[in-house]
């Protein structure tokens with residue numbers, strides 16, 4: 001028999017996990033605890049540390065119409081960008097799935113946007129969508145001042161939605177494509193023999209079988225739109241003009257670091273975190289309950 | 295019901311030829327079984343008929359019309375897949391009725407026909423279930439129902455029974471046969487199980503390496519295999535084959551001790567030719583060793599089949615099977631003689647594998 005040195009498995013396990021645990025602690029639990037602390041306290045006006053104020057920070061926030069406006073904007077942003085990026089991704093994936101030549105190339109090409117850091121992406125789109133010189137400047141030449149994200153709040157919102165959607169199209173595409181490829185070919189063939197044309201097959205066979213993926217991506221996209229939008233907004237509009245693109249996540253940053261209202265910002269971040277947790281729980285529950293086709 | 299004709303049909307994937315110029319005529323109402331080893335192009339052929347695979351060259355005609363360019367739905371063929379390919383998100387009733395739904399048949403009419411088909415297949419009790427809640431045999435029936443409801447011109451089956459256990463397979467086989475008798479729809483059934491082929495087929499098409507080796511009734515295929523491949527592929531045990539020379543006097547010489555008299559004709563027809571001689575296990579007889587004209591052999595092992603047994607003997611390294619219904623008191627190592635009636639001998643050209651006819655022309659085909 002071969003002799004083996006054995007270690008206590010728990011000790012070894014902990015040792016291997018330690019670096020990661022440390023990272024999680026430093027970058028997740030600690031800031032979260034800090035945020036919780038700030039959210040329930042208020043800095044004394046004349047120094048002397050923080051005072052416990054219970055839910056008053058939250059109460060104040062929920063009574064503030066400006067906060068609610070940022071919530072509404074976040075939902076508008078989230079729903080539109082999710083719809084655009086998922087819709088586009090689905091169309092691309094369906095086309096790719098039908099004609100597979102070169103699909104490996106698409107796979108890597110489409111994932112790149114997701115790998116680009118949000119600020120870099122924002123910068124690129126700032127140029128692309130610039131009213132004087134960007135791609136859309138053509139519009140302004142025909143109808144002067146129709147497109148101006150720097151002055152028009154609606155245009156600014158459209159600009160950040162486009163930039164954000166663009167980033168997630170690739171991400172969604174990968175998931176849609178692999179889900180589509182996971183559908184047995186024979187099912188599509190059976191439907192073709194049953195008389196269904198390509199559109200009919202998409203509607204009756206492919207989309208129903210994609211529902212788990214659709215739902216998963218829906219939650220991921222909305223969650224990410226609440227969080228990952230920061231970089232794009234910061235680079236492209238800084239929440240402007242006149243708060244028109246001030247999303248929840250940007251308002252946290254603005255109130256906290258520009259307005260120096262740590263407690264208000266912390267309370268906002270707790271609310272945002274709750275929202276994300278809620279969505280995640282919803283997703284897990286739903287996915288667990290979903291019938292898995294086998 | 296419809297006739298199908300294949301004219302020089304070829305299929306290539308890139309540079310890789312899979313089906314090489316295939317000709318076949320299937321009559322209206324016939325039950326054709328395509329039999330062949332794995333990878334010989336059976337599924338490809340079926341998929342070309344139904345329209346799932348493009349035809350690289352040649353023509354396929356259904357009822358006299360070239361269908362090369364038609365979409366599957368325009369060909370009015372129904373197919374049963376090996377893994378059934380039931381729509382997992384639809385109930386059994388929806389699965390069966392899907393073709394009618396696509397065709398725009400009204401709901402009440404659809405329900406009525408789904409019930410009718412379900413009754414014929416004894417799956418009425420499962421109509422509201424999803425396929426995942428069915429057994430293999432039940433799924434098989436649903437797949438058949440889905441094909442039947444459209445009253446297609448042609449039924450195509452791609453190894454539909456291969457996922458079932460032996461007992462169920464035999465039961466379903468009988469059922470398919472019964473359905474065919476009732477509906478009379480032209481059917482093409484792909485399998486690599488020769489028992490399935492023999493019991494189901496009006497005619498069998500034996501394929502190998504993308505070519506048709508033989509087309510014929512099960513009896514023709516069994517009693518007059520057209521090529522060496524067919525001879526070695528069909529029958530259980532497969533036909534005994536041995537290679538040797540045909541001498542001018544009509545003697546087949548395998549080696550110094552093993553010589554078999556053929557007819558005089560054979561000697562004239564193929565003097566000095568290398569040939570493969572084939573004998574079915576049930577056509578050879580065990581005799582006492584040393585009999586003139588009997589081939590000397592040594593018993594290798596005996597396979598007991600209950601009603602009969604197969605004695606495997608050894609010809610200096612070449613194994614040879616003899617089926618017998620009496621109970622010889624033999625043990626491995628015993629010396630025996632093998633006697634073969636010249637009329638039971640099949641001869642094949644050893645280069646081309648083609649059957650050498652003159653020798654065996656006198657043979658009678660037992661239908």
Ligand SMILES: Nc1ncnc2c1ncn2[C@@H]1O[C@H](COP(=O)(O)OP(=O)(O)OP(=O)(O)O)[C@@H](O)[C@H]1O
Nearest residue numbers: 307310312330331332333334335336337338339486
């Ligand atoms: N899409 C494809 N691309 C390239 N080669 C293919 C493709 N489909 C099938 N082939 C090749 O064609 C040949 C015939 O395949 P086919 O599926 O018709 O075999 P089969 O007779 O049905 O075998 P089995 O009994 O295992 O199902 C095989 O050698 C296979 O590798």
Ligand SMILES: [Mg+2]
Nearest residue numbers: 336337338452
């Ligand atoms: Mg096959």
